[in-house]
Amino acid sequence: MGRSPCCDKNGLKKGPWTPEEDQKLIDYIQKHGYGNWRTLPKNAGLQRCGKSCRLRWTNYLRPDIKRGRFSFEEEETIIQLHSILGNKWSAIAARLPGRTDNEIKNYWNTHIRKRLLRMGIDPVTHSPRLDLLDLSSILSSSFYNQSQMNISRLLGVNSLVNPELLRLATSFMSSQRENQNHKFIVDHNVEDNQLCSSQVQDQYQQPLMQSNHNHLPTQVQEIPACCIPFSNEAELMNLDQFPSNFSHLNDWQSNAMPSNLTEDYVPLPTNYDYYATDHHHHQTVKDPSSSETSNFQSNNSNQSFSFASVLSTPSSSPTQLNSNSTYVNNSGIEEEPDSYCSDILKFEIRDSLDVNDFM
DNA sequence: AATTTCCCCAACCGCGAAGTT
DNA sequence: TAACTTCGCGGTTGGGGAAAT
Numbered sequence: 001m002g003r004s005p006c007c008d009k010n011g012l013k014k015g016p017w018t019p020e021e022d023q024k025l026i027d028y029i030q031k032h033g034y035g036n037w038r039t040l041p042k043n044a045g046l047q048r049c050g051k052s053c054r055l056r057w058t059n060y061l062r063p064d065i066k067r068g069r070f071s072f073e074e075e076e077t078i079i080q081l082h083s084i085l086g087n088k089w090s091a092i093a094a095r096l097p098g099r100t101d102n103e104i105k106n107y108w109n110t111h112i113r114k115r116l117l118r119m120g121i122d123p124v125t126h127s128p129r130l131d132l133l134d135l136s137s138i139l140s141s142s143f144y145n146q147s148q149m150n151i152s153r154l155l156g157v158n159s160l161v162n163p164e165l166l167r168l169a170t171s172f173m174s175s176q177r178e179n180q181n182h183k184f185i186v187d188h189n190v191e192d193n194q195l196c197s198s199q200v201q202d203q204y205q206q207p208l209m210q211s212n213h214n215h216l217p218t219q220v221q222e223i224p225a226c227c228i229p230f231s232n233e234a235e236l237m238n239l240d241q242f243p244s245n246f247s248h249l250n251d252w253q254s255n256a257m258p259s260n261l262t263e264d265y266v267p268l269p270t271n272y273d274y275y276a277t278d279h280h281h282h283q284t285v286k287d288p289s290s291s292e293t294s295n296f297q298s299n300n301s302n303q304s305f306s307f308a309s310v311l312s313t314p315s316s317s318p319t320q321l322n323s324n325s326t327y328v329n330n331s332g333i334e335e336e337p338d339s340y341c342s343d344i345l346k347f348e349i350r351d352s353l354d355v356n357d358f359m
Numbered sequence: 360a361a362t363t364t365c366c367c368c369a370a371c372c373g374c375g376a377a378g379t380t
Numbered sequence: 381t382a383a384c385t386t387c388g389c390g391g392t393t394g395g396g397g398a399a400a401t
Binding site for chain 3: 376
């Protein structure tokens with residue numbers, strides 16, 4: 001069909017918005033609600049095209065926008081969802097309350113993508129690529145004890161259930177065991193380790209599901225490069241239908257996982273409320289799509305995000321969900337989520353669980 | 360201190376989908 | 381059914397601040 005002329009560009013302002021323009025837009029939307037973006041700027045007294053107004057509103061002025069750095073859980077969720085959805089930023093944003101697709105897209109392109117590349121992970125396929133992998137950084141930073149190993153640091157992201165990388169990592173570990181007895185010093189400042197993960201659990205969980213609980217997958221099995229136990233995008237989209245109470249999920253988890261794998265993880269609260277810590281500053285704005293007033297809080301995304309998060313977040317994680325994304329460590333110094341997580345997520349593999357069994 | 364380079368992110372652009380006439 | 385309008389998405393750009401030289 002014919003394309004709409006974007007807008008009459010003559011005389012319309014472009015570029016950064018001024019506070020006055022912002023206020024005009026806010027005032028207008030608070031009075032009349034949003035919608036009909038084409039006529040909105042004229043009615044609001046703005047020399048902008050409707051598209052520009054819509055973007056400004058949805059990406060910046062909306063009262064439910066969450067500002068600040070991405071939390072570890074958010075980052076983790078982005079990676080997980082991206083492994084399933086690809087560059088469908090709006091779909092990803094729908095499951096990250098308060099975050100916009102634009103913000104997520106920017107964060108992916110400026111942070112996560114680069115980090116994955118440095119770790120030898122193809123950010124498109126979420127699969128390891130040996131031509132990208134910086135082996136030296138792995139060797140120098142990932143092994144410091146035979147029995148204690150931070151697999152998350154090694155693998156970088158929990159979404160990478162891809163067994164090939166696990167195999168690669170394990171191969172390194174095995175060779176290290178054979179050839180060296182000394183401990184490796186962990187460089188806590190290595191940026192490649194920043195994107196760490198808490199979910200070695202996930203490394204096992206999905207294969208276990210797929211293998212009918214009876215055996216672990218072999219390395220040649222094809223396993224989707226994601227850890228959320230949904231086989232496809234449609235299934236993921238149906239997350240919204242899940243109740244916010246996860247008692248069934250816990251049953252499912254405990255049934256699905258062998259006890260020797262699950263016992264290190266305490267069951268999560270069944271009524272986990274993602275919004276519990278952040279109910280501040282809700283402005284009320286009319287949503288023309290509804291006859292009632294909306295406060296822009298998406299319950300759907302609440303539920304779905306919680307579900308995914310519960311699946312992948314050990315209860316031992318000290319990080320408050322949806323908290324401000326700046327972290328303060330014990331010394332009162334702000335700490336970036338990238339670095340704090342490398343410490344909290346050290347993962348101990350019990351002697352009875354030999355990672356080589358997964359080979 | 361000055362200049363250059365790098366990086367981030369708000370905003371723009373083009374396109375397709377969905378809705379309306 | 382076609383023509384048109386509106387909206388939303390994803391890719392890209394460029395301004396400005398930070399870091400490096």
